[in-house]
Amino acid sequence: MKLGVFTVLFSQKPFEEMLDYVAESGLDAVELGTGGYPGTAHCDPDVLLEDEGKLKAFKKAVEDRGLMISGLSCHGNPLTPDSAFARSSHEAFVKTVKLAEKLEVPVVNCFSGTPGDHEGAKYPNWPVAPWPNEYREVLEWQWKEKIIPYWKEWGQFAADHHVKIALELHGGFSVHTPANLLRLREEAGEVIGANLDPSHLWWQGIDPVAAIKILGREDAIHHFHAKDTYIDPEMVNRHGLTDMQSYANLQDRAWIFRTVGYGHDMKEWTDMISALRLVGYDYVVSIEHEDALMSIEEGFRKAVENLKPIITKEKLTEMWWV
Template sequence: MKLGVFTVLFSDKKLEEMLDHVAASGIEAIELGTGGYSGNTHCDVDELLDNGQKQKEFMDNIDRRGLMISALSCHSNPLHPQKKIAQEADQLFEKTVKLASQLGVPVVNTFSGCPGDHENALYPNWPVSPWPNEYQEILKWQWKEKIIPYWTDKANFAEKYNVKIGLELHGGFSVHTPATLLQLRDACGPAIGANLDPSHMWWQGIDPVEAIKILGKENAIHHFHAKDTIVDQSNLNRNGLTDMTPYSNMQNRAWYFRTVGFGHESKVWADIISTLRLYGYDYVVSIEHEDGLMSINEGFTKAIQTLKPIMVKDSIDEMWWA
């Protein structure tokens, strides 16, 4: 396994400065944003796509620092009911897949998106209650008319370019749990998998270790984010898990993100890493920093300090004792 970082947290740095910084910190892999919610500071897809010379310069910069690219990421909403927003997200996804293929990057990360509740809707509708029954009707319509048709086409597209799709299981989007990921994978094929982030499991009441088992049995984990979450029980009692309090109002939120090790102790993270290996994941653990109590550098450094000692670097080939 390799320790990586989602480089959007260093968007204030130029590419070479960022690469020097993460390499000096002991990072082995980088996940690069190509646009959407995460921006494209370090990877301009329009500049690089179909440009062999630019790509060579780009990859030489990365290679000579001993780094690899774990994934290209274009988090956005390709199912948005407003066509302009959806089309921009769709075009970005397809360009990102093509660029990943040309650079030899095996995974493109994104969100599943979330449609509206009818053809002329203006905003996404995220049904999370089975009753009143209208929500069930919305959900059925979304999956039949929007989600499955779109991702069937994109899974075929990604397979053509030998790229896997890592959907981040994230609240507010149609695929947000192991069950909804497997539902989409069953309908669209094995190009669809998870970019699994424990932080979004914890706030939904899902044990990340159990999520790894569920998805790992299906070989459905394509990428992995390392980010933590803390649940404030007194605020949870008041607001519930679907808390709409702004992220910036941390004192009154039911849950909020922390850097690795500050929501759950090292033993919990060791169990997560071990379970990933147990179920065949031997790829990159990519640090994502969204901690409202720590600077980027402090949160990044502390995440490395927590994860490095528990990473499984050399898996055993044979049980010599049995």
């Protein structure tokens, strides 16, 4: 495996300065934002797709520092009833797939999107209960009319460009559990997989190790985010896991994002790394830092310090003891 970082947290650093910082930190890979919520601070498809010289220089800058690009990330909502945002999210995805092919990056990370509840809807609708019955009816309409048709078409587009789609299992979006992901994969093909981020599994009550095994059996993990979540049992009893408060309400929230090792102990993280290897995942573990209790640099350093000793890098050998 390789250790990398989602560089959106270093958006204020110029591209090559960011690469130097990542390389000096002893990492192997970078994951770059290409639009949508992550922005384009370090990787603008509009620039790189139009200028072959800039594209080659861009790729060389990464390679000269001994780094690789693990994925291009364009998280947005191509299915939202907000037509302007849906269009910009879709366009970012299309450009990102084309750029990934040119850069020989095998994975595009994004969200599945969330539709409204009917053709004339104004806002996305995220049904999470089977009763009253209209919620279940909304959910089935969304999958039949929006989610499956979109990803069948654009999953094939990605496959035609030799790129895999890694959907982040994030609450608020239609694909947010292993079961959702496998349902879509069955409809749209093996091009669809997970960008598995344990931080979003924990707050949904899903054990990441179990999720890794469920998805790994289907070879459905295309990318992995390393981010932690602290769950406050007292506040869960008050607000529930679907806490709708602002992330800024740190003392009152049921859960908050933390850097690796500050929400769950390192035994749980070693179990995840072992589970990834068990199911044959031998790609990048990409640090994502959204810890409101630490600065950008300190949260990043702590994650690196905690992950470096537990990442298994050497290739498996024969079982000499058998």
